[in-house]
Each structure stands twice: as structure tokens, then as C-alpha cells.
Amino acid sequence: xxxxxxxxxxxxxxxxxxxxxxxxxxxxxxxxxxxxxxxxxxxxxxxxxxxxxxxxxxxxxxxxxxxxxxxxxxxxxxxxxxxxxxxxxxxxxxxxxxxxxxxxxxxxxxxxxxx
Amino acid sequence: xxxxxxxxxxxxxxxxxxxxxxxxxxxxxxxxxxxxxxxxxxxxxxxxxxxxxxxxxxxxxxxxxxxxxxxxxxxxxxxxxxxxxxxxxxxxxxxxxxxxxxxxxxxxxxxx
Numbered sequence: 384x385x386x387x388x389x390x391x392x393x394x395x396x397x398x399x400x401x402x403x404x405x406x407x408x409x410x411x412x413x414x415x416x417x418x419x420x421x422x423x424x425x426x427x428x429x430x431x432x433x434x435x436x437x438x439x440x441x442x443x444x445x446x447x448x449x450x451x452x453x454x455x456x457x458x459x460x461x462x463x464x465x466x467x468x469x470x471x472x473x474x475x476x477x478x479x480x481x482x483x484x485x486x487x488x489x490x491x492x493x494x495x496x497x498x
Numbered sequence: 499x500x501x502x503x504x505x506x507x508x509x510x511x512x513x514x515x516x517x518x519x520x521x522x523x524x525x526x527x528x529x530x531x532x533x534x535x536x537x538x539x540x541x542x543x544x545x546x547x548x549x550x551x552x553x554x555x556x557x558x559x560x561x562x563x564x565x566x567x568x569x570x571x572x573x574x575x576x577x578x579x580x581x582x583x584x585x586x587x588x589x590x591x592x593x594x595x596x597x598x599x600x601x602x603x604x605x606x607x608x609x610x
Contacts, residue, residue: 425603426541426586431596439596474540481596486531486543
């Protein structure tokens with residue numbers, strides 16, 4: 384069964400550095416998402432991406448965050464000038480249709496640790 | 499209060515017993531979904547129930563939705579040790595909204 388893959392599984396970065404989290408969504412999916420989960424807390428929506436542009440973003444997704452689909456397979460989340468509070472699990476998800484009609488398929492996440 | 503709040507926060511049962519988890523939400527929804535998360539892994543979609551549906555089944559899973567009470571329940575029958583995981587409800591509010599809003603989850607432990 385096709386799955387969403389994320390790399391790396393664990394990223395350790397110094398505060399203030401830039402980090403890029405990578406995802407390969409399921410190939411025939413059209414909608415892509417990033418969520419994060421701070422340890423012990425709920426999964427929080429960051430951004431959705433459709434037709435090569437951001438379709439929705441949360442208040443968490445400020446100017447330090449950006450997303451890109453540089454080619455036909457990868458979907459990346461870039462965090463500029465990381466902060467300690469950015470430490471979390473970051474999940475990529477994809478769906479064939481809009482969230483309202485289709486389940487989202489999640490990767491296993493990247494654990495981001497900011498030192 | 500938060501959209502999508504599950505209770506109980508933690509549930510421990512014996513293998514073979516049924517497990518019931520509840521979810522309440524605040525705003526109107528287009529659909530509600532349940533996901534499972536094994537420790538250290540991503541979320542796995544279990545079932546989606548639309549706002550005009552009242553009950554849905556999938557194998558040992560039964561989900562109910564009461565939009566008048568803004569609540570949903572997930573029943574796992576004849577539980578197995580492999581069902582041990584965190585279970586989350588997630589709501590989609592419809593329209594041009596793309597996101598899912600997750601609750602804090604219920605940690606289910608099934609003891610062999």
C-alpha cells in the first residue's frame with residue numbers, strides 16, 4: 384500500500400539555524416498538509432497546499448515557515464531561524480481530495496529537536 | 499474550550515473487552531474522523547463519518563455521531579493487545595476549510 388514518507392526521522396538543530404523537513408506524499412494525491420505535535424499535546428494544523436499554492440494556514444504558520452513542492456514528488460517545510468519552541472514532531476499528510484471528503488494519510492513524522 | 503476533546507484521557511482494559519471513547523466538539527462540522535497513533539508513529543485513519551450520518555461500522559469499529567449534542571463515540575469491540583494506541587478524533591468544518599482539527603486523544607491500553 385502506498386505511504387507518505389518523511390525524512391529525516393530525527394533532526395537536531397541549533398537554535399537560530401534553518402531546517403528543511405522533507406516529505407514524499409502518495410503519488411496520486413493532490414492535497415498536502417503539515418501538522419505538528421508538541422510532546423504530550425494535540426496534533427496542530429500548520430498549512431495545507433494545493434495546486435502549487437498555500438490553500439490555508441494557521442496562526443502558527445508565521446513568516447519563519449515556508450512550504451514548497453520543488454518537483455513532482457517532494458513537499459518540504461522550511462523553518463528559518465528556529466526557536467526552542469519549534470521542538471516537536473512534524474507530520475506530513477496527503478489526501479486525494481479535500482479534507483472534507485477524504486481521509487488524510489500521514490507519514491511517521493520528523494522529530495525536530497532545537498538545542 | 500477546544501474543538502474535538504476526547505474522554506477519557508486514558509483507558510485501560512483487558513483483552514477481549516470493549517473500549518468506548520468519546521469526542522465532543524464545539525462548532526458545526528462537515529465530517530468527523532477517527533485516527534489511531536501508535537507510539538512514535540504517524541496517525542492512521544480509521545473511519546470518517548459525515549454530518550448527515552449517525553452510525554458507521556468498519557470491522558470491529560463502530561462510530562456514532564450525534565450532531566445535536568456535538569459528540570461522537572468510537573467503540574472497539576473484542577479488543578486486542580495490538581489495539582493499544584492513542585486515538586484521536588478530528589473534525590472538518592466544511593466550506594473552503596482544508597484543515598482537520600484534532601483533539602488531545604485517548605490513550606488506550608489493552609492488557610493481555
